[in-house]
Amino acid sequence: MLYVDKHPDIIEWGSEEIVIPYKSPIDGKWHRYFPDFYIKTSKGDKIIIEIKPAYQTKEPVNKQRKTKRYINEVMTWGINSSKWKAAKEYCSDRKWQFKILTEKELDIK
Numbered sequence: 001m002l003y004v005d006k007h008p009d010i011i012e013w014g015s016e017e018i019v020i021p022y023k024s025p026i027d028g029k030w031h032r033y034f035p036d037f038y039i040k041t042s043k044g045d046k047i048i049i050e051i052k053p054a055y056q057t058k059e060p061v062n063k064q065r066k067t068k069r070y071i072n073e074v075m076t077w078g079i080n081s082s083k084w085k086a087a088k089e090y091c092s093d094r095k096w097q098f099k100i101l102t103e104k105e106l107d108i109k
Helices: 002-006 068-094
Strands: 010-015 020-023 030-033 037-041 046-051 097-101
Touching: 002 010, 020 068, 030 068, 046 068, 068 097
Parallel strands: 046 097
Antiparallel strands: 010 037, 020 030, 037 046
């Protein structure tokens, strides 16, 4: 947060302030998604940012043995991809950008 506070090109930002409705593939119901950050730059760009561990940004590999861990990974992937699809549509309608950042982009070891 210090980064966005001190970055000269970021003129406005918020954390979990935007609400995006999405339909969950798990229960078929509508839920509310609160992306991690909203940023507005001095050039007028508006960006919604979601921060996730890299392993959660890829669909789990289908496994023969359906362990609780594997089932949880599949459910997490389904929910996340539904949220991200809704966020991409939300941003597209407004000519905004949607970005998912992981520890790789944030240079976290």
